[in-house]
Amino acid sequence: MYKKIILPDTGIEEMKITDILVKEGEEILKEQPIITVESDKTSMEIPSNQKGIIKKILVSIGNKIYKGDIILEILNNEKNNSIKNSKKILEQDQIKLKELLIPNIGSQKMKVSSILVEENHIIKKxxxxxxxxxxxxxFEIASLYEGIVKKxxxxxxxxxxxxxxxxYISSTKQKDYKINTFIKNNNFKKNNILNINNNIHASPIIRKMARKLNINLENIKASGLKNRITKEDLLKYNKNNLQNNNFKNFSSIYKKFGSCEKIILNNIQKISSKNLSNNWKNIPHVTQHIETDxxxxxxxxxxxxxxxxxxxxNIKLTLLSFLIKICAHALQKYPNFNASLSDSNENLIIKKYFNIGIAINTKKGLFVPVIFDVLNKNIHNLSEILHNLVNKAKNNKLHPLDMxxxxxxxxxxxxFKGSFFTPIINAPEVAILGISQANIKPIWENNKFIPKLMLPLSLSYDHRVINGVEAINFLNYICTLISDIRNILI
Incomplete structure (x- = not known):
């Protein structure tokens, strides 16, 4: 029995497919990852909710996908729950299919300009x-068989x-031709540009735009109804073409000094770069630094x-888990730090809950999963949650709701070695705390130098919401709690 695997509710309306992890005809197990999807905040693998043999994959890399969209179809024999029997059935189906090949067109490469049939259509000889x-x-390519188009x-x-x-077609004829297709019509192009344009579905306005932009419509992949080229197709091609030309011109500046390499950023890196740039430009950042014992x-x-x-x-407390708890108490005492500006920048929204995000660097980019309701969790709970979130981020298992x-x-x-730095605020939040590496330093105390383990802290805040006095008081309160963890009980 054929079953459909759909995209479950990820908490995000639209995601992009970045990788397909299985193939048609492959046997998959329940909970096995089948595709990888990305949004502006996360990258995650989508597992199958049942086992079986993949009949057909219905998505492609680069596609946008939404909740409930069908990813693939699998063959799952529920009567005896036997994957082997299902596989045999699928193999038998595949044996009946006939491959239709391009006939002899010489050594030349040609492009598909039109597809005249659809899957499941009946075709005649x-x-x-x-x-x-x-x-x-x-060339018009025709079939020597009659049958049903399967793929x-x-x-x-x-x-x-x-x-x-x-x-691939399912043919009712038993005779097997050595050559199963032929060139039905061979139309020589006397006027190359004119005939190519006549063979392309585009309105006069689109053709006029193409001439102005000096774009050959044959190079554009159509996305409109019945393979019509749309204005968006034209603009997208022109944008990509300009980017490629800009890179060639840009890279030529450096190539004269030596070899260069082009590395394409993944979707997470592109979106993170855009968000960080917007946050830096739109939020008046101020950063204050302090060292705490x-x-x-x-x-x-x-x-x-x-x-x-x-x-x-099996418990390991980390310094970060203590600081997470301490920051939640600081947010409770200084509510302006636990706030967001309204879209009009005329109102301040004070939050009555205390959720803290942790920036985690991975091979795919920067993720900020959130620990919820920190005030009502002990240090042990926070350490366990933090450990699990880090593992999920490193293994590409974060759910959008985690972010x-x-x-x-x-x-x-x-x-890492280093002292202070300027962290960029994660909008719509109004503040972020940076932690650097602790070092032993001589501190003058009771008329002598005493070695102390000092931790550098960097607080960036939105100056529209928080002034300098509030910020230094916030930092000093954190230092007070750090100096004696028992202070959080008071």
Whole structure:
């Protein structure tokens, strides 16, 4: 029995397919990832909700996909729940299909300009199926079989060669021809530009735009009804063409000094770059720095971890989990930091909940998953949640809902050498805390220098909402809580 696998509710209206992880005819298991999708905030793998043999994949890389869209169809025999029997059935179906090949067109490459049939259509012997062309010829390719079109293996503007498989049909005829297609019509192009344009579905306005922009319509992939070229198709092609030309001109500046390499940013990197740039331009950032003594806090953390280890408890408290808890208490005391400006910038929305985002760097880009209701969680809970979120981010398992609802963000660079930095505010939040690597420094205390473990903190804030006095008070309150963790109980 054929079943459809659809995109579940991801919490995001529109996502983009960046990878297809399975193939037609492949046996898949329940919960096995089948595609990878991206949005402006996350990248995630979508698993199958049942096992079976893939009959047909209905999506392509680059497609936009929405909740409820069909991803693929699988063959799942519910009567005996046997994947092997299902596979045999699928193989038998495939044996009956006949491959239709491009006949001998020489060594030349040609493009598919028109597809004259659709899947599941009944075709007759000698019926034209596709039209292919190059600079000098237009060929109509017809079938020697009659039957039903099961799969069209090409798209408009695809390149084909002699013996390229362009279609699969289910034929009622038993006779097997060595050559199963032929060139029905060969129209020589006397006027190349005129005939190509006549063979392309585009309105006079689109053709006029193409002439002004000096664009050959044959190079454009149509997306309109019945393969018509739309204005959007034209503008998209022109934009991509300009970008490619700009890169060639831009790279030529550097190539004269040596070799260069072009690296294409993934979707997450592109969107993160755009968001960070907009946040930096639209929010008046101010950053204040401070160093805080974490000597006693670190001793307490190490002591507790040793106790957990002796009791064989799989618990490891991190410094970041303490700081998450401390920041939630600071947000409670200074509510302007737990706020967002309205779209009109005329009202301040104070949030009564305390959710903190953690910036995590991965190979795909920067993600900011959120820990919810921090005030009502203990340090142990926060450590476990943080560990799970980091693993999900590194393994591309974050759900879009993991990335929403943040009030305040922490960016932790403590594992790298360095002191202070300026973190960029994660709008619509109004502040972000940067953590750098702690170092032992001599601190003058009681008429002598004492070695202390000092942690650099950097607070960036939106100056439209928060003034300098509030910011330094906020930082000093964090330092007070760090100096003696018992202060959060008061």
């Amino acid at each position: 000698n019926q034209s199926l596709i039209i292919i062309n190059n600079i000098s010829n237009i 069209i293996n090409v798209k408009i503007n695809d390149s084909v060669y002699t013996n390229s498989i362009f279609m 974490i000597t006693e806090l670190e001793k307490f953390r190490v002591k507790k971890n040793n106790e957990f280890y002796k009791k064989q408890k 929403q609802g943040g009030c305040f963000t922490i960016s932790n660079l403590g594992q």
